[in-house]
Amino acid sequence: MAFQSGGLSVRRYTVLEEIPKSLSQTATLAIRRYVFRPIDDARGEKESFGWVNPRNVLEQSFSYDDIVDGPHMLLGVRRDKKAFSPVLFKARRRELFEETKKARKLTKLSRQQRIALEEQLTIEMLKETSSQSAFAELVWDMNSNILLMGATGNALCERIQEMFEATFNLKLRPIYPALVGAQYIAQQGLEEEFALASAAGVAAPVAPVGED
Amino acid sequence: MPEQLAPLEAFQKYAALGPDFLTWLLVRVLETDLPGPPSEPALKVDIQGPLLFASEGGEARKVTLAGEEAAAAPEVQSALRQGKRLVRARILFTAHEDTWAFTLDAETFDIKSAKLPVPTIADANQFIQMRIESLSRVYHLLDELYEQFLSLRLDPVTWKSEAARWKKIAKAAS
Numbered sequence: 001m002a003f004q005s006g007g008l009s010v011r012r013y014t015v016l017e018e019i020p021k022s023l024s025q026t027a028t029l030a031i032r033r034y035v036f037r038p039i040d041d042a043r044g045e046k047e048s049f050g051w052v053n054p055r056n057v058l059e060q061s062f063s064y065d066d067i068v069d070g071p072h073m074l075l076g077v078r079r080d081k082k083a084f085s086p087v088l089f090k091a092r093r094r095e096l097f098e099e100t101k102k103a104r105k106l107t108k109l110s111r112q113q114r115i116a117l118e119e120q121l122t123i124e125m126l127k128e129t130s131s132q133s134a135f136a137e138l139v140w141d142m143n144s145n146i147l148l149m150g151a152t153g154n155a156l157c158e159r160i161q162e163m164f165e166a167t168f169n170l171k172l173r174p175i176y177p178a179l180v181g182a183q184y185i186a187q188q189g190l191e192e193e194f195a196l197a198s199a200a201g202v203a204a205p206v207a208p209v210g211e212d
Numbered sequence: 213m214p215e216q217l218a219p220l221e222a223f224q225k226y227a228a229l230g231p232d233f234l235t236w237l238l239v240r241v242l243e244t245d246l247p248g249p250p251s252e253p254a255l256k257v258d259i260q261g262p263l264l265f266a267s268e269g270g271e272a273r274k275v276t277l278a279g280e281e282a283a284a285a286p287e288v289q290s291a292l293r294q295g296k297r298l299v300r301a302r303i304l305f306t307a308h309e310d311t312w313a314f315t316l317d318a319e320t321f322d323i324k325s326a327k328l329p330v331p332t333i334a335d336a337n338q339f340i341q342m343r344i345e346s347l348s349r350v351y352h353l354l355d356e357l358y359e360q361f362l363s364l365r366l367d368p369v370t371w372k373s374e375a376a377r378w379k380k381i382a383k384a385a386s
Binding site: 003007008009012055069072074152174175176177179180181182184185190197198200 | 217219222223224225226227228229230233317318319320321322323324325326327328336337339340341343344347348351355358362365366367368371372375
């Protein structure tokens with residue numbers, strides 16, 4: 001996983017609110033609410049997403065102390081996904097509908113019967129399919145309140161951000177240069193200077209030689 | 213003090229700052245006139261391919277240049293002449309015999325494929341801590357360089373003279 005070996009790819013966030021003093025007491029339970037649980041085929045689940053202990057991704061009952069080292073919380077994310085071919089699903093559905101009509105001596109299946117058979121087939125096909133697992137990590141520096149997410153894809157980052165915010169009830173904001181600049185400009189009251197510099201600077205294509 | 217914008221609005225309004233910063237860094241590196249960050253004045257910065265240029269607003273054609281010498285390629289001057297901005301580049305920071313190599317995305321400051329000067333050691337926890345500290349150091353240096361850039365970018369007079377440098381580089385290949 002990212003922080004433990006190999007090349008690192010990271011997006012940086014700031015935690016906007018102050019960390020509650022009770023975090024070390026409440027975090028274990030908070031994390032358990034969103035801990036990774038294997039896909040439940042019987043419920044027709046196709047995906048599972050949740051926290052893991054990056055030092056032991058199979059452990060399901062880890063605590064705050066297991067993932068905190070000094071000021072750093074190292075938390076893993078696991079996503080399991082099952083997918084089957086829609087072409088195969090449609091072909092097997094057609095077969096199942098025909099077999100059912102024959103067995104029950106029906107000329108036509110009702111909408112409810114079709115839905116029930118589709119659900120049954122989905123569960124059956126999910127059981128036959130192996131899940132694909134993907135992992136990511138984050139490091140939360142609880143001194144500086146900076147969070148380094150070991151992922152850079154927008155969809156995955158947003159999903160991890162949502163789960164972090166729901167787990168700890170703390171808001172995150174990515175540290176993009178535009179946002180840092182906006183904050184600096186607002187604090188220093190440099191709106192006008194930004195506009196003037198943009199107009200005076202290199203916004204337009206550079207003129208060919210001899211034109212100026 | 214003016215009211216702060218909502219994050220999405222601020223991101224859209226100031227989206228050019230990241231690519232402007234990376235382009236400024238490239239020009240200063242090409243001119244060997246990059247002011248060192250306060251915490252590491254002797255920092256050596258090198259820019260390598262792949263370089264990705266895009267027009268302002270990320271629209272129009274993108275130019276990708278590969279290779280260690282990409283920053284010195286004539287296509288770089290050509291891209292600058294067309295008003296394109298550098299939006300992604302492989303960057304090397306070197307200080308005290310340590311080298312950090314990483315790809316920087318100018319709009320998000322995402323660091324990708326970072327190689328950190330951390331020796332492999334048996335203690336996994338200590339190794340992770342060292343990698344986190346090393347990565348934090350990269351971000352700290354980047355933040356310092358970005359702050360230096362911002363003070364130039366937000367001063368109409370100095371930014372105009374910065375523009376003259378870009379034009380000089382762009383014309384060099386004409």
